[in-house]
Each structure stands twice: as structure tokens, then as C-alpha cells.
Amino acid sequence: xxxxxxxxxxxxxxxxxxxxxxxxxxxxxxxxxxxxxxxxxxxxxxxxxxxxxxxxxxxxxxxxxxxxxxxxxxxxxxxxxxxxxxxxxxxxxxxxxxxxxxxxxxxxxxxxxxxxxxxxxxxxxxxxxxxxxxxxxxxxxxxxxxxxxxxxxxxxxxxxxxxxxxxxxxxxxxxxxxxxxxxxxxxxxxxxxxxxxxxxxxxxxxxxxxxxxxxxxxxxxxxxxxxxxxxxxxxxxxxxxxxxxxxxxxxxxxxxxxxxxxxxxxxxxxxxxxxxxxxxxxxxxxxxxxxxxxxxxxxxxxxxxxxxxxxxxxxxxxxxxxxxxxxxxxxxxxxxxxxxxxxxxxxxxxxxxxxxxxxxxxxxxxxxxxxxxxxxxxxxxxxxxxxxxxxxxxxxxxxxxxxxxxx
Amino acid sequence: xxxxxxxxxxxxxxxxxxxxxxxxxxxxxxxxxxxxxxxxxxxxxxxxxxxxxxxxxxxxxxxxxxxxxxxxxxxxxxxxxxxxxxxxxxxxxxxxxxxxxxxxxxxxxxxxxxxxxxxxxxxxxxxxxxxxxxxxxxxxxxxxxxxxxxxxxxxxxxxxxxxxxxxxxxxxxxxxxxxxxxxxxxxxxxxxxxxxxxxxxxxxxxxxxxxxxxxxxxxxxxxxxxxxxxxxxxxxxxxxxxxxxxxxxxxxxxxxxxxxxxxxxxxxxxxxxxxxxxxxxxxxxxxxxxxxxxxxxxxxxxxxxxxxxxxxxxxxxxxxxxxxxxxxxxxxxxxxxxxxxxxxxxxxxxxxxxxxxxxxxxxxxxxxxxxxxxxxxxxxxxxxxxxxxxxxxxxxxxxxxxxxxxxxxxxxxxxxxxxxxxxxxxxxxxxxxxxxxxxxxxxxxxxxxxxxxxxxxx
Numbered sequence: 001x002x003x004x005x006x007x008x009x010x011x012x013x014x015x016x017x018x019x020x021x022x023x024x025x026x027x028x029x030x031x032x033x034x035x036x037x038x039x040x041x042x043x044x045x046x047x048x049x050x051x052x053x054x055x056x057x058x059x060x061x062x063x064x065x066x067x068x069x070x071x072x073x074x075x076x077x078x079x080x081x082x083x084x085x086x087x088x089x090x091x092x093x094x095x096x097x098x099x100x101x102x103x104x105x106x107x108x109x110x111x112x113x114x115x116x117x118x119x120x121x122x123x124x125x126x127x128x129x130x131x132x133x134x135x136x137x138x139x140x141x142x143x144x145x146x147x148x149x150x151x152x153x154x155x156x157x158x159x160x161x162x163x164x165x166x167x168x169x170x171x172x173x174x175x176x177x178x179x180x181x182x183x184x185x186x187x188x189x190x191x192x193x194x195x196x197x198x199x200x201x202x203x204x205x206x207x208x209x210x211x212x213x214x215x216x217x218x219x220x221x222x223x224x225x226x227x228x229x230x231x232x233x234x235x236x237x238x239x240x241x242x243x244x245x246x247x248x249x250x251x252x253x254x255x256x257x258x259x260x261x262x263x264x265x266x267x268x269x270x271x272x273x274x275x276x277x278x279x280x281x282x283x284x285x286x287x288x289x290x291x292x293x294x295x296x297x298x299x300x301x302x303x304x305x306x307x308x309x310x311x312x313x314x315x316x317x318x319x320x321x322x323x324x325x326x327x328x329x330x331x332x333x334x335x336x337x338x339x340x341x342x343x344x345x346x347x348x349x350x351x352x353x354x355x356x357x358x359x360x361x362x363x364x365x366x367x368x369x370x371x372x373x374x375x376x377x378x379x380x381x382x383x384x385x386x387x388x389x390x391x392x393x394x395x396x397x398x399x400x401x402x403x404x405x406x407x
Numbered sequence: 408x409x410x411x412x413x414x415x416x417x418x419x420x421x422x423x424x425x426x427x428x429x430x431x432x433x434x435x436x437x438x439x440x441x442x443x444x445x446x447x448x449x450x451x452x453x454x455x456x457x458x459x460x461x462x463x464x465x466x467x468x469x470x471x472x473x474x475x476x477x478x479x480x481x482x483x484x485x486x487x488x489x490x491x492x493x494x495x496x497x498x499x500x501x502x503x504x505x506x507x508x509x510x511x512x513x514x515x516x517x518x519x520x521x522x523x524x525x526x527x528x529x530x531x532x533x534x535x536x537x538x539x540x541x542x543x544x545x546x547x548x549x550x551x552x553x554x555x556x557x558x559x560x561x562x563x564x565x566x567x568x569x570x571x572x573x574x575x576x577x578x579x580x581x582x583x584x585x586x587x588x589x590x591x592x593x594x595x596x597x598x599x600x601x602x603x604x605x606x607x608x609x610x611x612x613x614x615x616x617x618x619x620x621x622x623x624x625x626x627x628x629x630x631x632x633x634x635x636x637x638x639x640x641x642x643x644x645x646x647x648x649x650x651x652x653x654x655x656x657x658x659x660x661x662x663x664x665x666x667x668x669x670x671x672x673x674x675x676x677x678x679x680x681x682x683x684x685x686x687x688x689x690x691x692x693x694x695x696x697x698x699x700x701x702x703x704x705x706x707x708x709x710x711x712x713x714x715x716x717x718x719x720x721x722x723x724x725x726x727x728x729x730x731x732x733x734x735x736x737x738x739x740x741x742x743x744x745x746x747x748x749x750x751x752x753x754x755x756x757x758x759x760x761x762x763x764x765x766x767x768x769x770x771x772x773x774x775x776x777x778x779x780x781x782x783x784x785x786x787x788x789x790x791x792x793x794x795x796x797x798x799x800x801x802x803x804x805x806x807x808x809x810x811x812x813x814x815x816x817x818x819x820x821x822x823x824x825x826x827x828x829x830x831x832x833x834x835x836x837x838x839x840x841x842x843x844x845x846x847x848x849x850x851x852x853x854x855x856x857x858x859x860x861x862x863x864x865x
Contacts, residue, residue, distance in 0.1 A: 043784075043785075044785075064593055111619055112607075112613070112619070113603075113619075114603070114607055114613055115785060115787075116607075116613065116785065116787050117613055160777075160784065161790060161792075161794075161795045161798075166794075172799075173798050173799055173800060174799060174800050175775070175800050177775055178775050178799075178800040178803040178804050178807070179803070180803050180806055180807060182806070182810060182851075182854075183847065183848070183851055185845075185846065185847050185851060186810060186846065186851040186854060186855065189842040189845060189846060189851070189855045190806065190842075190854075190855055190858050192838055192841075192842060193836075193838050193839050193842050193855055193858065193859040193860070194858075194859075194860065195838070196836065196838070196860060197737075197860035197864075199793060199794060199797050200797050200802065200860050200863065203797050203798055203799045203801070203802045204799075204802055206799035207799035207800070207802050207803040207806070209799075210799055210800075210803075211803060268784070273576045273598060273600055274576050274579060274598075320593070321596050321597070321598060322579070322580065322581055322588065322594065322595045322596020322597060322598060323576060323579040323580070323596070323598055327598065327599055327600070328599075328603075
């Protein structure tokens with residue numbers, strides 16, 4: 001079965017679970033337990049050495065990087081690492097044990113250092129090889145193994161493809177502004193013309209279900225003029241374009257409070273080849289904003305059951321480059337948050353930063369497969385067995401010993 | 408096998424009431440070498456003029472504001488910068504309208520489609536100041552003139568173009584042993600970004616036969632490429648790495664001081680490389696014919712490439728002469744610009760309405776459909792897979808547009824039964840004809856035609 005049929009079939013399957021998306025706004029009691037997982041993909045390669053700076057390492061100063069700006073909000077984490085000043089608003093989370101980091105980690109991808117390959121592998125959850133990438137992403141494989149999962153369990157949020165959630169398990173994809181209102185007859189005629197095209201018919205069913213499930217209904221019975229006006233209002237719905245991190249998190253939080261248990265979205269802007277100090281701070285503000293908005297939207301009860309993992313395709317070069325930035329590297333950091341997390345720690349098997357310690361003499365050496373941490377998270381949050389994790393969700397990963405990420 | 412209706416839909420900008428499709432593959436191709444009537448009718452500023460006007464002013468004002476910090480003069484300069492940015496944003500939306508107008512009015516619409524394809528293949532994007540709005544001038548100057556030429560000429564034009572040098576940080580890169588790097592140790596150094604993308608995206612492809620060492624060597628070879636707002640691309644020897652570089656086993660330069668010609672030579676060799684031919688011909692076939700094109704079609708195009716050292720007309724001809732190009736089944740999903748512009752062409756939307764409603768009719772809906780205008784997600788540009796576009800959200804945005812926007816753009820809507828003819832002609836399926844006639848309002852009838860798979864696919 002090719003990818004297109006695969007997706008079409010899975011989406012159709014999703015819709016058959018909702019009796020009729022036009023009549024019943026989808027909302028079900030059946031959920032796979034209380035635990036929630038949010039995955040944030042940080043596209044562009046976040047510089048872990050800047051975000052969680054190993055300023056206590058004797059070789060740190062020799063890298064030619066500006067150290068953590070303690071006057072500008074950066075703070076010490078454990079004597080060895082300091083958190084970037086732009087994440088200062090997260091200090092209360094750190095103190096509450098709701099924020100932590102895994103350092104010197106990476107996906108098993110080496111040497112070509114391409115964003116696109118790296119992100120594809122990160123989302124596919126597999127190791128680099130000559131074989132073609134699998135059609136499904138690891139979050140989708142997780143949904144496939146969640147007892148009690150339904151079409152409402154997972155949300156891919158935002159306009160991008162997010163192949164991490166592609167695959168046979170039905171998932172929802174939506175961005176909050178794409179609301180629809182149509183006359184009852186237009187709804188029927190549109191469904192009729194789509195029948196010849198399985199991919200479009202499945203997308204249409206989901207679109208109608210999502211547009212009808214947001215409180216203002218899909219079918220519109222006013223005059224055609226009123227309907228146009230309503231739809232134009234939806235298209236121009238007030239939105240804070242400069243804070244996508246907040247908008248996405250609010251939507252994710254609302255779904256996760258309800259029937260959803262897994263949500264994924266991405267934040268961009270981590271490819272800091274040049275003038276890193278300025279650009280990284282802006283991206284970190286988005287991340288910090290997003291985590292706080294998520295906590296707020298979830299409310300204390302759901303937050304307590306939630307873990308957030310913010311992951312990136314690779315770290316960056318250990319040394320500052322010729323343009324006050326960093327180039328594509330290897331090892332980096334993963335940001336963890338949530339009330340279910342045993343945080344307040346930087347979890348790492350630290351490789352050091354001396355010439356001999358650096359990977360290929362240029363990058364932070366990864367000492368653990370990022371997927372191993374993710375696998376332990378899924379094990380703890382959802383009770384997925386080790387063998388399923390190591391063979392199916394993250395094929396070939398060596399989970400190693402339990403890092404004890406969760407409370 | 409040639410079908411004029413399909414030619415308009417798959418290799419053009421959609422059907423039009425006013426403009427008849429070309430009557431043969433030969434005529435379709437001939438359009439590419441005919442005088443560029445659309446560029447004259449709907450002008451877009453050349454990059455040169457953009458640079459001399461907006462960029463020069465922006466950079467000068469920036470310098471003034473830094474030199475006059477905390478004085479009244481700084482305030483004046485900052486105010487001028489804000490005005491300049493406003494003007495650049497206004498120009499950018501005018502150029503989008505011009506681009507849609509070209510698609511609506513062209514009798515040689517394959518040219519417009521090819522321009523979008525190559526602009527995406529060579530994605531470049533301004534990252535700061537008014538450079539953010541330089542996308543259309545870049546395409547107009549570096550891509551449009553080469554659409555019917557040789558791949559290597561386009562490759563050289565884009566790789567040395569100021570917007571590309573800026574986008575992939577090349578202008579700041581200095582060879583590790585260059586005079587500048589030796590003079591400012593730790594401040595000036597090598598940046599691999601452009602070299603990597605040239606190999607990975609623009610020529611060989613990510614599975615190509617290159618190593619990290621080739622990336623590094625090409626990055627060193629590219630050092631010296633820079634630009635000024637006044638004069639455009641500029642080769643600066645103080646940034647260039649001295650000595651020869653070896654890319655894919657071949658030496659460039661070394662027996663004379665660093666020079667631009669060595670960079671051109673390396674790009675030319677990359678353009679003619681068989682792996683480049685396969686990678687880029689495959690991409691063309693994926694874009695125009697199907698997500699998974701027949702292997703025979705791609706190899707015919709690849710052969711034409713290799714036989715002619717990358718003469719693009721020969722490659723297009725090989726594609727259009729192949730029966731797979733005319734498979735009558737609806738194939739690729741239209742990308743958002745294709746969808747909106749083809750709807751405007753079929754509806755014959757007045758240009759002044761597009762200009763007035765550029766935000767709500769073009770920019771905002773394209774964004775919801777997944778295409779943020781001139782802000783591609785990364786140097787690899789827009790996705791090609793249908794399922795990246797025909798998502799619930801993307802489809803919802805297409806429905807929003809199709810049902811609500813024609814009413815907002817036209818004084819009077821056409822009869823949907825006529826519109827189905829205009830938009831789809833002999834390719835209109837029975838159920839779409841039925842739905843167009845059965846709708847209670849004209850707006851719903853037009854909407855359901857625009858929503859149909861026959862209109863959404865090419």
C-alpha cells in the first residue's frame with residue numbers, strides 16, 4: 001500500500017468512529033487513561049550548549065562562546081549548567097520540579113547534518129540507513145499501541161505536515177483558524193462530489209467534524225450574505241501572528257483537557273548560523289511562552305498528568321563560527337516539562353568539551369540516543385512495554401537503564 | 408494523447424473563458440520562447456532596481472541611525488526606515504497581484520508554472536530589513552530569464568545572487584586561511600550553509616555521491632562571494648580561501664589567485680552531473696505529472712538532460728512527449744497559489760479587486776492552505792506530496808475560499824452550469840455538473856465546482 005492510500009484509509013477509519021460528523025460534534029468518553037504527552041518539534045537545530053550552557057565545564061570558555069548572561073536572567077541550575085536568560089520566565093517551573101533537561105543527546109543521525117534528513121528521522125523515529133524512511137511517524141506508532149485510543153486521541157496542530165503523526169492510526173490535524181460554515185445543501189453537495197477521491201473525501205469528513213466540533217457548528221442557516229460574512233470573520237479571526245507558540249499551545253491545551261491525550265506542534269527559528277544571541281533569544285521566548293500557555297490551558301489537574309518533550313533534529317557546533325553563530329552539529333539538549341515530570345534536573349552522561357571529547361573535534365558528543373529518553377517517557381506515561389518500544393515505536397533503540405524521568 | 412483541456416489544467420494556469428489553450432505540445436513549448444508579454448503587462452521590479460532603491464536606502468538609514476544614537480536625527484532615520492519597510496511590504500503585495508494577473512491573462516501559462524517550480528527549487532528568502540520583500544525581484548531577475556535556457560546558467564545566477572548569498576549566509580563566510588580570517592581570528596570564518604544546500608537540494612540531492620569533505624571544500628571554494636546594495640554580486644578576494652579546492656574529486660583553482668570563474672566552473676560541473684540530471688528531472692516530473700512518476704518518464708527526461716548538458720527545453724520536451732504526461736486521470740493536487748490563481752482565471756476576477764482585497768483574497772487564505780507567501784519553511788521549499796496539501800485544514804481553507812470569496816470579488820456571479828464548463832470543460836465529471844445545477848444559490852454552485860477533485864487536482 002502506498003503512502004497516499006495508507007493515509008486515506010486511516011483518515012476514513014477515523015471518521016467511521018464518529019457516528020456522523022455533521023450531526024454529532026465528536027467527543028467521546030473512551031480515552032486511553034489520564035496521561036498526556038505533548039511533543040514540540042524545534043525545527044532548525046537548537047543549540048543545546050547555549051540553552052543549557054555547561055558553564056562549569058573547564059573547557060567551556062575555550063569554545064569562544066559568550067557565557068550565560070547571569071545579569072540578563074540566566075540562572076544556575078546545578079553548578080555545572082546554567083539556563084539561558086530568555087527562559088527566565090520558566091524559573092518557577094524549574095523550582096517546582098516541572099522542568100528538566102536531557103543533555104548530550106541526539107537522534108542516531110551523524111555527519112550529513114541536513115535539517116531535512118534530521119527532521120525526517122526525528123519524526124520517523126528510526127536510525128539513519130539506506131532503506132527508505134517508513135511512511136509512519138513514531139507518535140502514530142505510539143497511538144497504534146495505546147489501548148483505548150480513538151480518532152480523538154492525537155492532534156497534529158498547525159499548518160505543517162507533521163509526519164511524526166502520519167500513519168495508519170487515525171489522528172486529527174487542525175489549525176484554529178480554518179473554521180467553516182456552509183449551507184446544509186452545500187455540505188451535502190460537497191460530500192457528493194468528493195466521493196470519487198478517497199484522499200479528499202477523508203480530509204473533508206475530518207474537516208467537517210473539526211469545524212462542527214468547535215462550538216459554532218458547521219451548518220449555517222442564515223442568508224447567503226450572512227454566511228459569507230461569518231466565514232470571512234472566521235478567516236480573519238483575531239490571532240496573534242507573532243506568538244504562534246501561545247496560540248498553538250492554547251489549542252493543544254483545550255484538546256488535551258478534553259478527549260485528546262497526545263498533541264504535537266512545531267516551533268521554528270532555531271537555525272542560528274549568524275547573530276545567534278539575538279535570534280536564539282526570540283525563539284526561546286516563543287518556547288517559554290508556549291510552555292506557560294500550555295500549563296495555563298491545561299489547568300492544574302491535567303497539567304499534573306502531562307509531560308512535554310521539546311526535541312530538535314541536531315545540536316550545533318561547539319565553537320562559535322565566523323559569523324557570531326553556530327553551524328549544524330550533532331549532540332544537543334532536549335527540554336522536558338510537565339507536572340508528571342520528575343524535573344529540576346539536568347540528566348546527562350556528560351562527555352566533556354575538550355578537543356578529544358568533542359565529536360569529530362567539532363560537535364558536542366552525544367552520549368545517549370534521544371529516543372531512549374522518549375521511550376522511557378512513553379513507558380512511564382502510557383505503560384508501553386519495552387519490547388514494543390524497542391522494536392516497533394523506535395526500532396533498534398537501546399533503552400538502557402531507566403533515567404527516572406517521571407514522578 | 409495531447410489534450411488541450413488537460414494542457415490548460417496540468418501544464419497551464421487553469422481554464423479561461425477568454426484565452427484558448429495551445430493546440431499541440433509544440434505550441435505549448437513554443438510559448439516559452441515567445442516574447443514575454445506578461446512580464447511587460449504586469450511588471451515586477453528587477454532585483455537590481457530593488458537593490459539600488461530600497462536596499463541602498465535601508466542600509467544607509469541603518470548606518471545613520473547607529474551613528475546618531477539617542478539624538479533627534481536617529482528618530483528621523485528610524486521613521487524613514489519604517490516608511491521604507493511599509494513601502495516594501497506594499498510592493499510585495501503588488502507583485503503578488505501581478506503574479507496572479509500573469510497567471511490569469513497568459514496565453515503561455517506554462518512559463519508561469521515553470522517560474523513557480525524553479526523559484527521553489529531555488530528557494531531563497533530575505534531574513535532581515537527590506538530584504539524580506541526581495542523575493543519577487545529575485546525570481547524576476549535570476550530565474551525567469553533562464554526558464555527556457557540551460558540549467559547551469561540558472562544555477563550560476565541563483566547561487567551567486569545577493570538574496571541567496573544573504574539567505575544561506577554565504578556573504579559572511581570567510582576561508583579559514585583567507586586574509587580576513589587571519590586578520591580577525593575568531594571573528595571571521597567559514598560558513599557551510601550555501602555549499603551544503605547547493606549539493607543537497609539544488610544539484611545532486613541528499614542521496615547524492617558527496618561527503619562532508621565535499622561540503623567543506625565547496626564551502627571554501629565559494630568564499631569570496633559577497634554583494635553590495637549598490638553593485639550587486641561582488642567577488643571579494645580578501646574573504647576567499649587561497650589554493651585549490653577539490654569537489655567530487657576535481658580540483659578548482661589553485662594556480663592563480665581565487666576568482667569567480669572557478670566557482671562558475673564547479674557549478675557547471677555539478678549542473679551536468681548525471682546524479683543532478685536524475686534528481687532534478689525527477690523533481691520536475693513529480694511537480695508536473697504525479698507524486699510517483701513512471702520511471703520511464705523520468706529516465707527519458709534524464710537522458711534529454713545528459714544529451715544536451717542540461718538544456719531545459721529538451722528536458723521539458725521529453726516530459727511532454729511522453730505518454731505518461733497525458734494520463735487523463737486527475738493527478739497532483741494544486742498548490743495553494745495554483746488553486747487560487749486558477750479560480751481567479753476561470754472567474755475572470757477584475758485586477759483592481761485583487762489589489763484591494765490582496766490580504767483576504769490571496770495572502771491570508773494561502774497561509775491557511777499551507778503556503779505562507781514568500782516565507783517557505785526552509786531551503787527545501789514547499790512539499791510536493793498531495794497529502795501535504797489535501798489535509799482537513801488545507802481543504803477547509805480551500806472551501807472557505809471557494810464558497811465565500813467569488814461573491815466578494817465579483818459584481819455578479821456566473822451561472823454555475825456555465826462555470827462548470829468554463830472551469831473544467833470536457834473534464835467535468837457528471838457529479839460535478841449535477842451539483843453545479845442542483846445548488847440553491849449561485850455562490851454554492853461556484854463553491855462546489857471549485858471544491859471538486861476535478862478542479863483541485865491537475
